[in-house]
Structures are given as C-alpha cells and as structure tokens.
Amino acid sequence: MPRSRPGRAAEAAAAVLLLLAGTACGSRLPESDFEHGNSRTPAASSDTPIRVGIITSATSPVGGDTFTGPRDGAKAYFDRLDARGGIDGHPVEVRLCDDGGSGVGNNACVHQLIDGADGDAVVALVATTALDYAGASRVSHARVPDIGGQPIGAAYDTWPHLYGIYGSLAPRAGTPGWGGRLYGGTEVYRYFKRERGARTAAVVSYNQAASAAYARLVEQGLKTEGYRVVTEQVDFALPNFRAVAADLKQQGADLVFDAIDTHGNAQLCEAMDQVGAKVIAKVTNVQNWTSTVPEDYKNSPRCRNALWATGSSRDFDDTSQAAVREFRDATKGLKTHSQWQLEGWAAAMRFTDAAKACVRMKTGVTRACVDGFMNRSENYTAGGLLVPVSFQRLAEPPRTRRTCLSVARWQDGKGWVPQGDMNSTCFDVPQLPYRP
Numbered sequence: 530m531p532r533s534r535p536g537r538a539a540e541a542a543a544a545v546l547l548l549l550a551g552t553a554c555g556s557r558l559p560e561s562d563f564e565h566g567n568s569r570t571p572a573a574s575s576d577t578p579i580r581v582g583i584i585t586s587a588t589s590p591v592g593g594d595t596f597t598g599p600r601d602g603a604k605a606y607f608d609r610l611d612a613r614g615g616i617d618g619h620p621v622e623v624r625l626c627d628d629g630g631s632g633v634g635n636n637a638c639v640h641q642l643i644d645g646a647d648g649d650a651v652v653a654l655v656a657t658t659a660l661d662y663a664g665a666s667r668v669s670h671a672r673v674p675d676i677g678g679q680p681i682g683a684a685y686d687t688w689p690h691l692y693g694i695y696g697s698l699a700p701r702a703g704t705p706g707w708g709g710r711l712y713g714g715t716e717v718y719r720y721f722k723r724e725r726g727a728r729t730a731a732v733v734s735y736n737q738a739a740s741a742a743y744a745r746l747v748e749q750g751l752k753t754e755g756y757r758v759v760t761e762q763v764d765f766a767l768p769n770f771r772a773v774a775a776d777l778k779q780q781g782a783d784l785v786f787d788a789i790d791t792h793g794n795a796q797l798c799e800a801m802d803q804v805g806a807k808v809i810a811k812v813t814n815v816q817n818w819t820s821t822v823p824e825d826y827k828n829s830p831r832c833r834n835a836l837w838a839t840g841s842s843r844d845f846d847d848t849s850q851a852a853v854r855e856f857r858d859a860t861k862g863l864k865t866h867s868q869w870q871l872e873g874w875a876a877a878m879r880f881t882d883a884a885k886a887c888v889r890m891k892t893g894v895t896r897a898c899v900d901g902f903m904n905r906s907e908n909y910t911a912g913g914l915l916v917p918v919s920f921q922r923l924a925e926p927p928r929t930r931r932t933c934l935s936v937a938r939w940q941d942g943k944g945w946v947p948q949g950d951m952n953s954t955c956f957d958v959p960q961l962p963y964r965p
Contacts, residue, residue, distance in 0.1 A: 610877075662681070665688050676879050723956075728757060733773060847945075
C-alpha cells in the first residue's frame with residue numbers, strides 16, 4: 530500500500546525558514562490561563578452547532594497571504610457542507626483566529642478556542658497553519674484533536690492528539706521524532722534521476738544559518754541518490770543571482786533546488802533566462818505550488834516553464850479528477866488557487882468524516898470520539914486527494930520506506946500539469962535523519 534511522504538516538515542519549513550530563524554518566539558501566557566482547559570469536552574446537542582477552530586498566521590512577518598491557503602480551503606469545504614445540511618443536521622461553526630505569526634499570539638488563539646467562553650469551546654482544530662505553533666503542547670494536554678495542520682515546525686511529530694496533513698510515524702510523546710531527530714526520504718531526487726535522467730543538481734542558498742542548514746539537508750539527499758552536487762551560496766543582503774546562474778550554466782546543472790524565498794527564486798529564474806541557463810527542472814515546494822506563477826515569474830518565461838513541484842496531494846489543476854473538480858467548483862470565487870488550499874479542503878473533509886463516524890456510533894461529536902477516530906484510521910485519502918495518510922507510533926525510525934509522490938510541472942496556457950499518478954509514482958528509498 531502506498532504511504533504518505535515522511536519528512537514533509539522539512540520542506541514546508543524551507544519556504545519560511547529565513548523568517549523562522551529571525552522571528553522571536555515571544556513571551557507565552559502563564560500556565561494559570563490554561564488550568565481549566567482540560568475538563569471541557571464540548572459536544573453538539575440537538576440545538577447547537579459543531580464548533581471547529583482554524584488558527585492561521587494570517588498577519589505575520591512573512592506577509593499577508595503566505596499562510597492563508599489552508600484556512601481558505603477548509604472554510605470553503607465547511608461552507609459547502611453547511612449548504613448541504615451540515616453534519617447530521619448540525620451546522621459547522623468555524624471560528625477563525627489570526628495569531629499574527631508570534632508565539633504569544635498563537636498561545637492566545639489556543640486559549641481562546643479550546644477553553645472558550647460561555648460553553649463555546651471548539652471540538653477540534655482544523656488546518657492549523659502557524660509560523661510559531663507555541664501552543665501545540667497546550668492543545669495536546671487538553672486532548673483537543675488538531676486535524677490536518679501544516680507541519681511548518683516539528684509539532685506534528687512531537688505531540689499526541691496532533692494529526693498533520695501528511696501523517697506521522699513518530700512516537701509523538703513530547704520529543705520531536707526519535708530522540709530529537711526526524712527522518713525524510715529521497716523520493717524526489719530518485720524521481721528526477723530515474724524518470725527524467727538528471728545527474729547533476731545545484732542547491733542554491735543564502736549565507737544565512739537556516740538557509741544553509743536546509744541546503745545541506747537537500748545536498749545530503751542528492752548525494753545519497755548518486756548525484757553530482759553543485760552548491761551555490763549568495764549574499765542575503767546583496768545577492769548576485771546572475772553570477773550563480775552563469776555558474777549553473779557552466780557546471781551543466783540538470784536540476785536546481787533552493788533554500789531561498791519566493792522573491793529570490795524569481796530573481797534567480799530571471800538571471801537564468803538572461804544567461805541562457807537551461808535545466809530539466811527548477812524544483813519548488815508545495816507552498817509555492819500556486820496559480821500565481823505567471824505574475825511571480827513574469828520576467829523569466831524559459832525558467833517559468835521549467836518549474837516543477839512535488840508533494841503528497843493531487844494537483845489542484847488536475848480537473849480530470851472528480852474530487853479536484855468539486856474543490857475547484859467550491860473555490861471558484863477565490864482570486865487565486867493553490868495546493869495549500871486543496872490540502873485545507875482535505876483537512877476539513879477529514880474532520881467531517883470523523884464527526885460523521887461519531888454520529889453513526891451515537892457517541893455525539895466529542896473531542897474524545899473524534900480523537901479516537903483519528904488514532905484508528907489508516908491510509909486515509911480524502912476521497913483521493915491525498916497520498917494515503919497514516920498515524921503510527923514506531924519505537925524506531927524506519928531505515929527505508931516505500932514512498933509515493935505527486936509531481937506537476939508548469940506550462941504556460943495549461944497551468945500545472947500532473948506528471949503521472951501520485952499513487953503509482955512510488956519508490957523504495959532510504960530515510961535520512963535531520964534535526965528540526
């Protein structure tokens with residue numbers, strides 16, 4: 530059975546690593562503010578809505594719309610669900626909280642949503658997307674299921690009752706991964722080597738600690754798969770992307786991976802077009818898998834059409850799939866579309882499936898019942914939108930794993946074009962350790 534990709538936290542973190550390194554966690558609310566949270570286990574009675582919370586770093590140092598995709602996708606799913614009668618006749622009331630991208634703001638959101646006031650605490654959190662998930666331990670201690678969150682940090686491989694969108698094999702007993710180490714596979718590098726014939730890969734980073742650390746992780750995976758690796762580092766304050774592009778051309782790089790931000794990527798692509806550097810693929814991550822490519826890369830048509838994205842969910846542009854068509858129909862009012870929106874939609878679907886199971890079991894939609902469903906479920910696909918997701922607690926990390934991935938490439942006039950089916954694009958790959 531295909532399994533979900535491990536180590537997605539590393540890739541998600543890469544998209545914001547520069548800001549993670551420079552943003553303080555902030556002070557935290559005192560323990561007394563959370564003393565009474567554990568005793569509340571709200572459930573839906575015949576005359577109350579089912580309440581869920583969505584925490585998003587909607588306003589943060591990263592920018593206004595960087596983290597809002599999962600929120601928008603989840604909200605669209607719940608809006609459509611309510612239009613069709615809700616869950617067993619109960620509407621789903623979505624309570625949004627913007628944590629501002631800070632630790633203190635995140636703790637405030639957690640306190641507000643899981644403790645609530647006047648009995649309006651939420652049953653679960655859904656599609657959490659937080660720059661600093663400082664309140665994760667509070668959520669876990671309160672036994673509130675957090676379903677389908679984006680693993681920007683290590684929280685979803687650390688705490689019980691937290692269920693990231695990509696699954697986890699880690700013990701989740703309060704320590705990240707296994708003894709502080711997480712593990713990721715080399716399936717992306719294997720794919721481009723086997724399926725596209727790539728042999729030389731470049732890794733571009735800034736001369737900044739977090740950027741360089743992620744670049745080393747990518748370099749390790751590439752070398753494990755037998756690539757010749759070219760490393761390029763640019764000055765964070767005054768980057769000379771033209772010099773990097775010229776060296777990429779001279780070195781004959783087939784692939785380009787990066788540990789730089791979206792603006793830097795656009796500049797790099799423009800420089801590659803200017804010097805005539807042609808590659809098989811300029812590989813980006815799931816957070817940059819969006820419909821805004823024409824605007825983001827408007828000055829680099831050749832590089833733009835060499836953009837590839839990899840992930841663990843079905844291409845949001847693949848409307849040949851019924852599940853994707855439903856998502857696109859429900860979100861047609863949004864100005865842009867993204868893979869993170871689709872994954873937020875899938876997170877909301879997973880909560881709904883859990884809640885419906887609780888209705889069938891006649892337990893009521895409680896935190897305990899929803900959490901029990903999440904613990905028992907394996908190989909969940911959200912109607913075919915996700916590579917099968919499981920949660921297990923392995924005492925030891927796997928040395929190798931069969932891993933499947935979704936692959937798409939950008940083509941002007943067509944958008945993101947899927948490359949094969951994600952449930953059959955699978956490889957047995959080694960699992961490499963890294964520290965979050």
